[in-house]
Amino acid sequence: MAVKSAYIAKKGEKSQKAEKASGPPLSNSGFTKDQELAAYRDMLLIRRFEEKAGQLYGMGFIGGFCHLYIGQEAVVVGLQMAQKEGDQVITSYRDHGHMLACGMDPRGVMAELTGRRGGYSRGKGGSMHMFSREKQFFGGHGIVGAQVPLGAGLAFANKYRGNDHVSVTYFGDGAANQGQVYETFNMASIWKLPCIFVIENNRYAMGTAAPRSTALSDKLSARGEAFGIPAEQVDGMDVRAVKDAADKAVAHCRSGAGPYILEMMTYRYRGHSMSDPAKYRAKEEVQKMREEHDPIEQVKARVIRANMASEDDLKKIDADIRAIVTEAAEFAQSDPEPDAAELYTDIYVNA
């Protein structure tokens, strides 16, 4: 089934031309009922989790920087659907959604946000720095762009060991300007590293709209061309389009053909972090995105239209998710702070 993305098609003429020039039209595949409902559930978990995190921040339970993923849920959920166990994930500070998609426990993520001992980093990392060896989630990085070579390093290890795992390395449109990204592209290409570079193009780096800081900002997928890395621009608000493109990228990487770039056209609804009033964009722009492209509403509408589930079925999922999130928040508020002795642990591995 080929569904031309409404979201990407709506963009300026120039970018459409660029698209035509550089690749086939965006394809899209249908989801089974199970896939639709799984995607709905996973995206909803992220949405509700993030809303709760925002609330806890306002109440002072979460401190420091807290970057919410609301609006971008389809990206991680679609990619996760194409991965298999043992594939690695690494991203920036906007990481809560990635961790939940990886299957990390919402209680442990929320407790890390509140800095409690039950958190994934035992309270020592916070919102921007969480990890799970078990789920092969490698963080949670606060320095813009730094996770890109690290992700390629994970891919290097796969290649070195001769396994068929891929590393899914996420970064933002803003990060796409950092020099180390291009050093990494070059090495990933010459060494054929099984790395999927996922550019989450949410149009803004903090308060900077992408065109103000970025050459050809509506075509970041083209940035692999000079390095011979195949790339695709994808409607990142449509979880089916994401999964479809991710399948191709994963197959490419697993086959040993080298890295792949996926530019996910997405959007963040909230400010950059909790302290960003987001005055740099019109309210209508956000409203329009929410109304016309919301990743969760899209699935909901499809599922109902296709009679795959009733409003009531979906309400039941909503209630389940709310219960999970409420429980995580309660745990995160009642779990004790780390023991004072933790201040001096984990600085070195005992040798």
Place this chain on the structure above:
Amino acid sequence: MPNILMPALSPTMEEGKLAKWLKNVGDNVKSGDVIAEIETDKATMEVEAVDEGPLTAILVPAGTEGVKVNTPIAVIGEADAAPAAKAAPAPEAAKVDAPATAAPAVIVAAPAAADPEVPEGTEMVSMTVREAIRSAMSEEMRRDKDVFLMGEEVGEYQGAYKISQGMLDEFGPQRVIDTPITEHGFTGIATGAAFAGLRPIVEFMTFNFAMQAIDHIINSAAKTLYMSGGQMGAPIVFRGPNGAAARVGAQHSQDYAAWYGAIPGLKVVMPYTASDAKGLMKAAIRDPNPVIFLENEILYGKSFEVPKLDDWVVPIGKARIARVGRHVTLVSFGIGMVHTLAAADKLAAEGIEAEVIDLRTIRPMDLPAIVESVKKTNRCVCVEEGFPQFSVTSEIAAQVMTHAFDYLDAPVARVAGKDVPMPYAANLEKLALVSADDVVIAAKGVLYV
């Protein structure tokens, strides 16, 4: 009935102004609706409702300043309660003593020595550190058109920490330049422009990100004068917030004073007061060498008295006696001064008169000022927020030992941040940072009391 509480809207926010209500008592509120606007020290933020239902009471009237985080500000009723519940102004409203709780705006150093740089009779004005840095840059940009400001979010966004607020309007995009997130690249470009004779001010959103650019700061900016046999150098200022903010974790909480202080060719300035921030910023911009100017996010909103002079310049390399005393010398700089002055107060209450030296410049360091004081007190405690090993305080201790050994009645004591990456958890972060009590204990230690 859920109370809406005054939300925390930034890492360092403790209170804010309830600028405006966008909903009235009786209005039905949906989750996600913007109900009020709140001014923090950085920005005006919108507050979205989380609960749904009719707004039954507004507890804090619009325009109230100094509303503490977590104070109830409004009440939302049950969703299906009679919407006509037009509650009378809640009785609690009277209890909100917000204006009275507003923190004292001006920090007055206790028995400070008169600043010899300030002519007698000069009028003083209250100014935040943020305003002081901004006015220094603006004055210098008016004075010299080769001076320009470059960095992430300095222009249209008005500065990530609002230091450059309004400067794009005044100086235009030629001179207030928004960069992509490419620290290594734009630092190199700015340094090249300085080689060519321009006078760039490079803002790092925080100094943590200057690590991306450290090659150009050290290998290009600091060493070129020497390598070229004096033919060309880099008159450039690298500035931005440095050190821990609040709960921002290991990668965003580091004090670089000792790092840059180690490099020949760099000057390193780290002011505490607004007056010094202003005067030293002007000196830094005029200096023909690369100057690292280390600011602090927590200090940005603090107010101090600043001399009202047309051209207030504080010389680089001169310490300031912040408090006169005779029993022990306390040396610090930047945010370390907060804990050191608080410790001096505590010591005074016990009859111990501490002399407090604010270094202001890390490199070149005003050693004579420290040695002079130690000759008088015979005891020295030095204080910094950074890591303890290979630190500014270890340098001070070594220098005092070399130059004032015969005057010391006790080994120099050092108080520094703990030797660990900055943890996120509130209790651990507190333990990792320096406190006034740490300084008091160290001072008593060198006094053997």
